[in-house]
Amino acid sequence: MKTILSLSACCVLASTLATAQPTLPKTNLKFDFGSGKTEKGYMQVLPTTQYTKEAGYGFTKEAQVSAVDRGGKDALKSDFITSDKPFYFTVDVPEGNYDVKVTLGDKAGESTTTVRAESRRLMLDEVVTKTGQLETRSFTVNVRYPQIDAQEKVRLKSRELAYLNWDNQLTLEFNGPSPKVCAVEITRNDKATTVFLAGNSTVVDQDREPWAAWGQMIPRFFKPGNVAIANHAESGEALKSFVSERRLAKILSLMKPGDYLFIEFAHNDQKRGSAYVEPFTTYKEQLKLYISEARKRGGIPVLVTSMHRRNFDSTGHINNTLGDYPEAVRQTGAEEKVAVIDLNAMSKTLYEAWGPEQSIKAFVHYPANSFPGQTQELKDNTHFSTYGAYEIARCMMEGIKANVPDLAKHLMSDIAPFNPAQPDPIAAWHWPLSPMITALRPDGN
Structure with a gap:
C-alpha cells in the first residue's frame, strides 16, 4: 500500500503536535445593552459602543442600532438595543469554548430574534417573545485562532483572512424582523x-x-x-x-x-x-x-x-x-x-x-x-x-x-x-x- 505522507511531513506533524497549548485564563464578561440604568457588575453597551482594539468589545462599524429604555427598577431588563437590520457585536476572547447567555425581549412590545455566531453558525432560531415577556437563552460557541504553537499556524487561504472564524474574537449576529437584546454574558467553558x-x-x-x-x-x-x-x-x-x-x-x-x-x-x-x-x-x-x-x-x-x-x-x-x-x-x-x-x-x-x-x-x-x-x-x-x-x-x-x-x-x-x-x-x-x-x-x- 502506498504511503501517503512523506517522512519529513510526518516529522513536522509530530513536532507540531508535541507542543502543549498554554492554559488560558477563564473569562466572564457581562454586558448590559441599552441606555437606561446599568446592572451592577455589567458593562453598559450603547448604540455608540463601536468595537475598538483598546476596549476589546463593541458593535461592528456597519451596525445601525438604537436603544430603547422602558424604565423601571430592573436595570438589566428594562432597556435594550434593537435594529431593523442585522447587527454584529464582537468581543476579544482567548481561544476556547464559551457559554453565551442572552436576554431577549421587551417589557412593552414583541420581539423576534435569531442569533448566529462567528461565520453564520446557527445558535438560536427565531426566539419569539410576546409583549412584556423576556427570554434568557444560552448556547455554547467555539472560538479558534490560526496559531498552533510559537512556530506553526494553519495555512489559511486568502479568502479565510476575512472569515469571522479566524479573527481572535467571538462575534454574535443578531437578526430577525424585531431583534431586541437586553443583555449578553460570556463565560469560558473548559x-x-x-x-x-x-x-x-x-x-x-x-x-x-x-x-x-x-x-x-x-x-x-x-x-x-x-x-x-x-x-x-x-x-x-x-x-x-x-x-x-x-x-x-x-x-x-x-x-x-x-x-x-x-x-x-x-x-x-x-x-x-x-x-x-x-x-x-x-x-x-x-x-x-x-x-x-x-x-x-x-x-x-x-x-x-x-x-x-x-x-x-x-x-x-x-x-x-x-x-x-x-x-x-x-x-x-x-x-x-x-x-x-x-x-x-x-x-x-x-x-x-x-x-x-x-x-x-x-x-x-x-x-x-x-x-x-x-x-x-x-x-x-x-x-x-x-x-x-x-x-x-x-x-x-x-x-x-x-x-x-x-x-x-x-x-x-x-x-x-x-x-x-x-x-x-x-x-x-x-x-x-x-x-x-x-x-x-x-x-x-
Missing part, C-alpha cells in the same frame, strides 16, 4: 465536549449568503454547556490537503480525551490531481491516519459518508457521482470499529423524496439579481441553500442518535424525529439573511 469537524465545502461554516453547509447548522441542536462544535472544515479541502495545511494538526493540538472528530471528505479526493486518492487504498489509509491520531489523544473518531450531488436520472432517482468512496468509508468504519454516519444513504432518500424539481430549493439555484451584486444565474448542484443545509443537518442528528449514543445524550430535547423520506416543507423554512452576500461559488464541486 469542560464542554468539543466536536471537531474535518471536511470540505459541504461541511464548512459558509460565511456568506446564499451558501450554507450542515456544519454551521448543527450547533442549534445541542444543549448549552455540554457540547461545542468546532468546525474546521474548509471549501475545496481533501484528506491530504487538510493535513498539509496544518488543519488536522490544529485540531489535534486542541483535542482532549472524550472529544470527537467527525470526518467527511470525498468530493475533492476523487478528482485527479495532487489531492487524489484511490477509494479502497490510499483513501482508506488517509482515513485511518485521522482515526489513529485522534485516538492517540483520547478522541473519538466518527466517519461520515459524503452526501450525494443533485444528479437525477430520467426516472427521478439519484445517480451516484461519488463512486466507491462512500463504500470505502463504510469498510474503514467496520475495520477500525469506528461509528459511521451514512449521510450518503440518507441524502439519496432525501433528494428522491424532494424529486428533481423540489430539490432545486435545497441547493443554490437562483435567477440573476436575486441578491445584491449577483448579475448571473446561480446554478449549483453540490452546495446547499440554508434550507438544504438545515435538512442535511437534521439527517446528521438522526445519524448521531443511531450511531453515537453518548453524544446523542446532549441533543436538545425539543428535536422532533426526522425521516429523510418526509423532509420538512420549504414553505415552513425561514432564515433572515445575513448581511454578507456573495455570488462567488465556493471551492469544490
